[in-house]
Amino acid sequence: MDLPISRRNWLRTGALLTAGLTLNRSSFALNPVAVNALHEQTLFNEFAQLGREMPKLKARIAFNENPHGISKKAKEALIQAAEVSNRYAMFEGQELKQLIAAKEGVKPENVMLSAGSSELLTAMAVYYTGSAAKSSGGTILTSQFTYDDFLGCAKKFGAKIEAVPLTKEYRYDLAAMKAKVTADTRLVYICNPNNPTGTVVPVADLVAFCKEVSPKVPVFIDEAYIDFLKPEERPALPKLVAEGYNLFLTRTFSKIHGFAGLRLGYAIAPEKFLPELQNYSRGEWNPSVTTLKAGIASYQDEEWQNFCRTENDKARELLYKGLKEKGYEYVPSYANFVLFPIRMKTKQFEKEMFGNGILTSTREYNAQPYCRVSVGTVDEMGMFMDVFKKIA
Ligand SMILES: Cc1ncc(COP(=O)(O)O)c(C=O)c1O
Structure with missing residues (x-):
């Protein structure tokens, strides 16, 4: 076969x-x-x-x-949540957003939930390159040999992809990318840790890149695998969002939490931007009440x-x-x-x-x-x- x-x-x-x-x-x-x-x-x-x-x-x-699989606590929460699965999830999203915001040092208004992070990737592609954008197309700046979901979708909406070669260590080449930012660059996409190479860019370099580039062009960092780094090894990018930098971070429960089938993800981004993005996704309203209750349990289960x-x-x-x-x-x-x-x-x-x-x-x-x-x-x-x- x-x-x-x-x-x-x-x-x-x-x-x-x-x-x-x-x-x-x-x-x-x-x-x-x-x-x-x-x-x-x-x-x-x-x-x-x-x-x-x-x-x-x-x-x-x-x-x-x-x-x-999923944690025992998440499983128990899922079973209990079966009792309320006839109800729309009206409050659970707020509870999870508050937990995420408190841990990451941002406001709940900086957090948007979704049924897996793929949905956010699609919404971002539509927002930046589709009909929502002031003009369609534009260039997305990224690296070669990276996760192609967001990029593939952006391409369908007319974006050009400028993909810079990886370094010889299979890392994103941030210096080369910085040199490629032009007036036509609509967004920078960085996957860190990168799929499929598994590499990360040095924390100090990434922070410096975000500080320098994001005032000119929004920087989207896909952090689907960030939980595999020990907390002290992770770049503190939510702090930059809180400071007002134009960064869009996506995370997922699919990996360390084991929720690939349950579907739960979230974004951390500027407060003003998220309601706009919500127009291009069901976002907050998509995760089910059962998934959210299990997510709340798993998020706290360190x-x-x-x-x-x-x-x-x-x-x-x-x-x-x-x-x-x-x-x-x-x-x-x-x-x-x-x-x-x-x-x-x-x-x-x-x-x-x-x-x-x-x-x-x-x-x-x-x-x-x-x-x-x-x-x-x-x-x-x-x-x-x-x-x-x-x-x-
Ligand atoms: C880099 C990266 N981003 C996003 C996703 C989407 O994951 P999900 O939609 O399950 O959150 C994946 C899935 O494998 C991934 O590898």
């Missing part, structure tokens, strides 16, 4: 195929919403096929999900977050050890996935891993194929290495 494994690569492949078809067939090729609907359908069909194969899998380590972070570190070390033993290099990661160059074509690698019960993901950068494997449990990493040693 030929598997296009990455969730986002799937989206991209589907988008290209679908766009090609519609271009040949009808005028609605220019309508990004119509294209989107069609490629989503392709994606769902492909996932339905994968779903039928899934039970045969030994390890699902392709989507950077939390292999430990023991669970520490446990997941420690387990992730342990399993990641095991993976590094196995790769080293096999003579493979890898990109040291600050997240729950690891990127490493492979010596096989991407599709063949995916197929062979999948044939042996391992669902993982691949990418190409500068004509070099890479595997991006999610960090699963210690046992799953052992299974991955057993198969990898056999096929590589």
